[in-house]
Amino acid sequence: MGEMLRYLALDGTSVKDWSTVMSSAYLLKLYQHMVLVRLYDKKAIALQRTGQLGTYPSHLGAEAIGIGTGAALEDHDTLIPYYRDMPVQWMRGVSMTHNLLYWGGDERGSDFPSLSGDFPFCVPIATQCTHAVGVATAMKLRHQRSAVLVNLGDGATSKGDFSESINLAGVWQLPVVFVINNNQWAISVPRKLQSAALTLIDKAKGAGIPGVSVDGNDVIAVYDSVKEALQRARRGLGATVIEMHSYRLSDHTTADDASRYRPEEELKAAWQAEPLLRLKQYLINARLWTDSKQHEWEQSCGRVIEDAVAQYHATMPQAPESAFDHLYAELPQELHQQRDALIQKAMRMEADNDG
Numbered sequence: 001m002g003e004m005l006r007y008l009a010l011d012g013t014s015v016k017d018w019s020t021v022m023s024s025a026y027l028l029k030l031y032q033h034m035v036l037v038r039l040y041d042k043k044a045i046a047l048q049r050t051g052q053l054g055t056y057p058s059h060l061g062a063e064a065i066g067i068g069t070g071a072a073l074e075d076h077d078t079l080i081p082y083y084r085d086m087p088v089q090w091m092r093g094v095s096m097t098h099n100l101l102y103w104g105g106d107e108r109g110s111d112f113p114s115l116s117g118d119f120p121f122c123v124p125i126a127t128q129c130t131h132a133v134g135v136a137t138a139m140k141l142r143h144q145r146s147a148v149l150v151n152l153g154d155g156a157t158s159k160g161d162f163s164e165s166i167n168l169a170g171v172w173q174l175p176v177v178f179v180i181n182n183n184q185w186a187i188s189v190p191r192k193l194q195s196a197a198l199t200l201i202d203k204a205k206g207a208g209i210p211g212v213s214v215d216g217n218d219v220i221a222v223y224d225s226v227k228e229a230l231q232r233a234r235r236g237l238g239a240t241v242i243e244m245h246s247y248r249l250s251d252h253t254t255a256d257d258a259s260r261y262r263p264e265e266e267l268k269a270a271w272q273a274e275p276l277l278r279l280k281q282y283l284i285n286a287r288l289w290t291d292s293k294q295h296e297w298e299q300s301c302g303r304v305i306e307d308a309v310a311q312y313h314a315t316m317p318q319a320p321e322s323a324f325d326h327l328y329a330e331l332p333q334e335l336h337q338q339r340d341a342l343i344q345k346a347m348r349m350e351a352d353n354d355g
């Protein structure tokens with residue numbers, strides 16, 4: 001695999017000096033955000049299971065990638081996220097209520113106050129890479145000293161959109177950072193069936209851009225690698241591909257049952273390397289954290305999450321036809337017909353319910 005950037009070993013000992021990367025106080029803050037994400041994730045799954053949310057993609061195992069990446073971005077950069085990126089958005093100021101609205105099927109979940117034109121989630125696999133290259137091209141033409149960060153899964157690197165995007169990013173030296181969340185599975189398809197390339201950053205070589213291999217469960221390594229790649233981009237030195245080695249500890253989404261295809265032993269081993277465990281151990285050893293502080297923090301996270309859920313529940317539902325409202329500047333005729341049909345159907349259902 002070559003060398004992989006890592007600062008903390010699995011047992012929570014430091015294996016590389018990170019004193020120039022961030023302060024201890026900042027590391028503690030990142031840990032606290034990771035705990036919050038984990039608790040939020042659990043709540044969102046419970047809401048889906050009880051019919052209060054639509055299909056939801058868990059962040060379990062991806063907390064370090066999300067929080068570390070979000071922390072490394074600057075306000076004037078642009079984030080182009082994929083559906084597993086609530087933690088990155090959270091660090092960019094997008095509320096949990098917006099996330100709940102999104103997965104609850106409400107268009108307003110994508111209408112958040114955004115830093116520097118951040119995009120909403122992209123569900124079609126890898127198409128966000130082409131959007132990122134478009135935004136990065138605009139930044140370059142305007143001589144902005146900002147960068148674009150786009151996230152994708154390991155499966156997305158098998159799509160033409162990814163290959164074409166890194167190719168153009170290489171040729172035009174675009175200020176864009178591609179962060180691959182290599183969580184080893186694309187729904188039921190394991191990494192080794194996705195590509196014969198030894199590593200996913202080997203793909204960057206063909207595009208003439210540097211690739212960096214990172215322990216995606218180590219938040220310091222995530223932060224450091226992303227920050228450096230963003231700086232390179234802002235200085236006009238071009239794009240970078242970062243492969244974050246991680247593991248999807250959850251089902252793919254709440255519509256999936258990973259126990260049908262994923263070896264139990266593999267999952268067990270992955271839990272030993274998960275992102276919160278070693279960091280908590282490190283912080284406790286460094287006397288920056290205690291079990292009682294953990295308890296208090298979890299209580300306050302619980303309150304933050306309950307507030308977001310209450311706001312979500314208090315939001316009046318949108319009209320069904322709102323699904324059509326943000327697709328086109330001018331809706332094509334056939335979609336007008338579908339929209340009208342939907343309104344008629346909603347009216348009939350309402351009349352049936354009343355009658």
Ligand SMILES: Cc1ncc(C[n+]2csc(CCOP(=O)(O)OP(=O)(O)O)c2C)c(N)n1
Nearest residue numbers: 084123124125153154155156183185186187
């Ligand atoms: C263009 C397109 N094809 C197929 C799908 C269905 N689909 C949804 S998620 C997924 C797997 C994605 O895996 P990966 O890129 O590794 O990301 P992960 O969800 O594991 O983070 C697929 C095939 C889709 N959303 N878009």
